[in-house]
Amino acid sequence: QSVLTQPPSASGTPGQRVTISCSGSSSNIGSNYVYWYQQLPGTAPKLLIYRNNQRPSGVPDRFSGSKSGTSASLAISGLRSEDEADYYCAAWDDSLSGGVFGGGTKLTVL
Amino acid sequence: QLQLQESGPGLVKPSETLSLTCTVSGGSISSSSYYWGWIRQPPGKGLEWIGSIYYSGSTYYNPSLKSRVTISVDTSKNQFSLKLSSVTAADTAVYYCARQPFYGDYVETYWYFDLWGRGTLVTVSS
Numbered sequence: 001q002s003v004l005t006q007p008p009s010a011s012g013t014p015g016q017r018v019t020i021s022c023s024g025s026s027s028n029i030g031s032n033y034v035y036w037y038q039q040l041p042g043t044a045p046k047l048l049i050y051r052n053n054q055r056p057s058g059v060p061d062r063f064s065g066s067k068s069g070t071s072a073s074l075a076i077s078g079l080r081s082e083d084e085a086d087y088y089c090a091a092w093d094d095s096l097s098g099g100v101f102g103g104g105t106k107l108t109v110l
Numbered sequence: 111q112l113q114l115q116e117s118g119p120g121l122v123k124p125s126e127t128l129s130l131t132c133t134v135s136g137g138s139i140s141s142s143s144y145y146w147g148w149i150r151q152p153p154g155k156g157l158e159w160i161g162s163i164y165y166s167g168s169t170y171y172n173p174s175l176k177s178r179v180t181i182s183v184d185t186s187k188n189q190f191s192l193k194l195s196s197v198t199a200a201d202t203a204v205y206y207c208a209r210q211p212f213y214g215d216y217v218e219t220y221w222y223f224d225l226w227g228r229g230t231l232v233t234v235s236s
Contacts (some may be wrong), residue, residue, distance in 0.1 A: 002156060021206040035222040037157075044206055045157065056157075056224060073157040088157055093222040098172045099221045 003028060004089050004102035011108040016083045017077040020105045022089030024070050028100060032092040034072040036065055039104075042073040049074065075105075107108070112137035114207050114227035122201075122234050128194040132207030132227060138167040139188045145210040147223055148181060148192045150203040158203075162210050162217070163190055170217060195236045204229040 005023040012018040022034065036049035047056050049065035052072065064075045072091075076083055089102040118130035132146070139146060147162035161171035163181045171179050175194070183190040194201060206222035 008167060008217075032218070033220065044150070044229050045223075046226070047224045050222050050224070053213075090222065092218045096173060098174070099159040099218075101162075102157070104156045 002103040003061045003096065003100040004091060006015070006087075006102040006105045008091060009106050009108065010102070011110055012038055012076075012079045014079055014081065016079045017075060019064055019076075020074045020087050020089075022072045022074070022102050024072070024091060026070055026090040027095035028070075028093040029039065029069040029084045031068065031094060034065065035090045036068050036074045037061075037090065039088065041085070045088065056103055080108055081109045083107060114209065114225065115148050116205060116227045116230040118230060118232070120231060120233060122161050122232060123196055123200055124234055125196055125236050128192070128197050128201060128234070129233055130192045130230065130232070131189050132191070134188045134190075134209075139183065139190065140185050142214075143212055145217060146183070147208050148166055148191045149165075149208060149212045149223065149226075150201075150207045151229070152200075152203040153205070158193065159206075160194075164212070187211060187214070199234050202232065202234045204231050 014047045033051045037045040038048045039045045052067040053065045062077045064072050088104045093100045114191040115133045122128045141148050145164050147161040161181045162171045163183050178195045180193040206229045207227045209225040
């Protein structure tokens with residue numbers, strides 16, 4: 001059971017906007033930055049969002065992150081077939097004194 | 111362009127020590143701007159942070175693995191290494207090394223990995 005809770009799956013059709021949630025607590029999301037990673041099939045994770053809502057260079061602005069209280073969300077607009085991947089949220093947990101990842105959400109583009 | 115490459119045995123026997131090395135190319139591991147970390151992913155499962163190290167040798171580990179983990183750095187070879195002792199089948203995973211930006215304050219403030227190696231599968235089996 002992951003400290004950060006994500007839905008195991010999400011889906012959408014091309015062009016649609018989808019959101020993936022990440023629920024935590026006051027010791028992780030509530031007091032620290034949230035990060036998001038994209039893992040395409042058979043590849044290493046790639047940083048998608050850092051410090052809650054910042055995009056690294058090269059990440060399309062179709063991807064956006066937000067945080068409110070002890071929850072965070074990743075939104076993908078203009079969904080494309082190449083967005084089909086696993087998405088992970090992550091944050092530092094002050095109580096555990098360690099970094100934690102969500103269980104991951106498998107996004108399917110229908 | 112900086113790259114990271116994991117190397118080491120793909121098969122380890124139960125109760126033995128898993129040893130992996132990450133070689134950094136295209137840049138210096140001695141940069142003051144980064145920590146260097148290990149993350150693993152069991153087949154079909156999610157990600158788990160193992161620990162991170164600074165070029166000076168300063169380390170911090172996942173508390174759940176701390177008793178079995180040692181991460182070290184060799185700046186002369188531009189490498190850092192992972193040792194995980196007393197392994198069991200539960201330690202079977204793809205092991206990734208990654209670069210972790212450091213902004214000069216508490217390492218926990220910005221805990222993320224902006225560049226990853228391709229990963230290497232380590233199977234624990236007799």
